[in-house]
Amino acid sequence: MTDQTATSATWHAWLTTTSPESRRQAKLGQLYRQWLAFRKNPAAVVGLAIVVSLLLIAAFAPLIAQHDPLAQALDQRLLAPSAKHWFGTDALGRDIFSRVVYGARVTLVIVMLVVITVGPVGLLIGCAAGYFGGWVDTVLMRITDVFLAFPRLVLALAFVAALGPGLENAVIAIAVTAWPPYARVARAETMIIRNADYISAMRLQGASQMRIVLKHVVPMCMPSLIVRTTFDMAGIIITAAGLGFLGLGAQPPIPEWGAMISTGREQIFDQWWVATFPGIAICVVALGFNLLGDGLRDVLDAR
């Protein structure tokens, strides 16, 4: 026990030293200090716990779910929650708990795909527009405005209608509609950053425009982008669920939370559990991302 405290004290000292001896130690120390600050916000820690649980549930879905999420049992239709079926069963006799657990995978896939495509696109367009200004800015921002002019769900609906329903198309539709706000945020940040003395100093060192944008402007925009993304997660999940609910997202029998609510709609008054549990899952995950975003903003934006 004492040994353990001694080691953790050494680690703490190593990470919080004001004179790190290597690049790695400096970076890790910076991360550790951010973690210490993050830990002080209980709401943010709850948010982080929810998001981590989502990841774990998605990863270990086969171990957590007691039933096959797709296995129908028509003799066990619409059973109320019980020891055997914790969240009850749906109209086709499928175990709702298992479907909610597997639904975490679907949700995570959607979120990941959207973030991977939207983050870098928004960041680069925004930083380029903000840094270069002039006609580059005008062109890029007018394109952004065009996309911003449509309500997200309506534009997503149009895309799905054109491409056909399905999970991949739902992701594409959400990604296409999600990047403009990122470009806006990145542009606004860049316009402030580009006039900073430390950017002038880089120009004075003969750095190329490309180098300045990628190595010096982008890192300064990252925190607000990361925060914005976590806040946006809730919206992305709800849009995906909305598309699922309308029958335009994930197709049956994929256990997607929105689609599950949609099918439970008919039984909402008599068999409340069918729509309620996926609904709660959406709420909790959306809340988790929001709380996490709040915590990250406090930590990352502290300049």
Added chain:
Amino acid sequence: MSTNSAINVDKLNVSFGDSHVVKDLSFAVEPGESYGVVGESGSGKSTVLRVLAGLNRDWSGEVDILGKRQPKIRDKAFYRAVQMVFQDPYGSLHPKKTVDDTLAEPLAIHGIRDAEAKISRAMQDVGLPTSFRFRYPHQLSGGQRQRVAIARALVLEPTILLLDEPTSALDVSIQAEVLNLLQALRHERKLTYILVSHDLAVVGHMCERLLVMQFGRGVEEMTATTLAARAPQTAYAQQLLTASEGFRRAG
């Protein structure tokens, strides 16, 4: 004006939209000289420095640096000869880069090898202990940050250093340390300085000659000796000098 000046500015004009911030300004700085530019806010003194550094491109006139006529857009080689130190040590260092990152960047840009040794030497030259090498700017005091900024300017071994109010954001005791450092570096490396400041005492201490500016024009060029003798020719320079000596109660 001699042809082998380090810096020769002839009929420089700078306008931002409707406002004409520098008007027909001409001056020359000899190699190894320390030249002061003094004025109040709006006099255009900082703008002149930004034109010399190539940060401002809306100018007309002739600028020769180290015998070469300067275009609006400078080449990479220019920046190995001319560097600048900014006023605000809190704004001139990238908040997410360690001292090491900051000093390594110019070396990487110019493909200079032996970065490791160059960084240690630059830190040593400006009196920063090696234990500071991996610190972030927020872990440094104002004076230490300004030392990092000076090290960054010197790591490319320039011959001309442009100083934009390098100590006006610092406490007087720290100002003394930074000014001493700048003096020592200048003698060691035979640097040419242009020092922009609003503080006549600082300019008098650091420079051999100075130019007083007002509303974008050069009002008077004088030597530090003239300044110390309180013998400027023009009324404005005299007024500035009197004002800088402190408050005087009438009667």
Added chain:
Amino acid sequence: MSDQALLTLDDLRVDFHTPTGIVNAVRGLSFTLGRERLGIVGESGSGKSMTGRAILDLIPHPGVVTAKRMGFRGQNLTTMDKRARRKLRGRHISMVMQDPKFSLNPVQTVGDQIAEAYRVHHRASAREAKERSLSMLEAVQIREPARVYDLYPHEVSGGMGQRVMIAMMLIAEPEILIADEPTSALDVTVQLQVLKILDDLVTSRGMGLIFISHDLHLVKSFCDRVIVMYGGKAMETLPASELDKAQHPYTRGLLGCLPDLDHPREKLATLNRDPAWLA
């Protein structure tokens, strides 16, 4: 100096309780202020600004102010409740800050802001308040008060903005004015005009002025008495005219750091801080 003390501070302490420990911004400062110009000089972190803020009860959150006594004209400020302290602020004790840009409301004309400052403390009609504001603008030597009255803060220059601030702070006729680096953001020539106005008003109205500054020359030439602060403590208190003959090594050190046109030196003296000063 006057026989009657306006303000008495005894053992003023300002502590900030931060997660990493207690930071002592001011540690045991005592002084009395009469109808005089009292300068407080020091470098950043000396606690000079915190002293001014503590008198006005304007210390931000984790900060705690304690004092054996903080007397203002027979009243003890330490035992007074928050509301009573607030009433005192502006009416009896006012403060002018460094940068008028951040102290003025950007969406209200400067005139209205001055008039409002008056009406907060005096029962007066809008008309009367406006008249008083105009005459106050005149008192701070603004040439066309009627025109300036209707300007927004962004339309006035730094020097004029600072005069507006002074007008706003003095209109309620406080007994004490605390000026925290009131001219540091201004050009030297403008600085002197603003100081002259401040000086005239303070003298003619018999106010007590606490002039907080980092500028030794300015304090020496402007104030009657000077407190030199370092690390939250008063190093020494002396008449401003005798600042050049200061005894304390810190004061001597500070003076030695300044470049001086009359005594050119190759190298400036640097300050060696002695931990014993804070003991």
